[in-house]
Amino acid sequence: GENVEQHPSTLSVQEGDSAVIKCTYSDSASNYFPWYKQELGKGPQLIIDIRSNVGEKKDQRIAVTLNKTAKHFSLHITETQPEDSAVYFCAAIPWGDYKLSFGAGTTVTVRA
Amino acid sequence: DSGVTQTPKHLITATGQRVTLRCSPRSGDLSVYWYQQSLDQGLQFLIQYYNGEERAKGNILERFSAQQFPDLHSELNLSSLELGDSALYFCASSPGRSSGNTIYFGEGSWLTVV
Numbered sequence: 001g002e003n004v005e006q007h008p009s010t011l012s013v014q015e016g017d018s019a020v021i022k023c024t025y026s027d028s029a030s031n032y033f034p035w036y037k038q039e040l041g042k043g044p045q046l047i048i049d050i051r052s053n054v055g056e057k058k059d060q061r062i063a064v065t066l067n068k069t070a071k072h073f074s075l076h077i078t079e080t081q082p083e084d085s086a087v088y089f090c091a092a093i094p095w096g097d098y099k100l101s102f103g104a105g106t107t108v109t110v111r112a
Numbered sequence: 113d114s115g116v117t118q119t120p121k122h123l124i125t126a127t128g129q130r131v132t133l134r135c136s137p138r139s140g141d142l143s144v145y146w147y148q149q150s151l152d153q154g155l156q157f158l159i160q161y162y163n164g165e166e167r168a169k170g171n172i173l174e175r176f177s178a179q180q181f182p183d184l185h186s187e188l189n190l191s192s193l194e195l196g197d198s199a200l201y202f203c204a205s206s207p208g209r210s211s212g213n214t215i216y217f218g219e220g221s222w223l224t225v226v
Contacts, residue, residue, distance in 0.1 A: 034214070034215070036217070042219055042220075043114065043116075043202055043217040043218050043219045043220050044155070044202070044217045045114065045217070046114075046214060046215070046216060046217075049214065089154075089155065097168075098143075098160050098162075098167050098168040099145065099157040099160060099168050099170060100145075100155075100157065100215060101157075102154055102155040103154075104154050105154060105155075
């Protein structure tokens with residue numbers, strides 16, 4: 001099955017700086033890569049996703065890049081704010097599969 | 113609000129007992145997924161149903177079972193509970209059954225086994 005590795009496990013940034021989280025996946029058939037944000041006591045919230053026919057996608061301060069050849073994808077958060085503090089999960093689904101395989105998560109702390 | 117509703121939000125029960133967690137998917141979604149989140153295991157896929165039928169099985173214990181009803185709500189039954197079953201259980205839903213469908217999560221049911 002699909003195996004997703006996520007780095008770093010924790011990330012502390014100064015407010016206003018950028019944060020980057022990187023994930024690698026093992027199954028070259030994976031074609032859908034969502035990112036979820038989980039705040040304390042809440043469920044994972046989809047914040048952005050990218051499909052394998054696209055190399056980059058941006059939504060305001062959040063962007064995701066995908067390198068199919070290297071089998072890795074990254075989340076970029078610019079101009080970080082205190083409300084960006086949360087656990088972020090990357091995930092992947094191989095074509096024809098039904099379940100998300102999650103990375104282990106990155107705890108992001110934005111220092112005021 | 114993702115539109116996925118889970119009840120109860122919190123549940124405390126004793127070892128050996130049985131509990132049922134309930135999930136209502138987003139309006140129009142036919143697929144329901146169950147995930148378990150514990151501190152040391154991350155988000156683990158348990159099982160998926162599509163329009164009432166089981167579609168995929170993950171790391172679900174034999175003591176656990178699930179079903180999806182004609183109105184598309186789903187229940188996860190956990191029996192002979194052990195201390196290690198304490199975790200957050202998430203339900204998620206998506207419109208279809210194939211890969212590439214956006215999957216939305218509920219707020220979770222926090223189960224504590226004492």
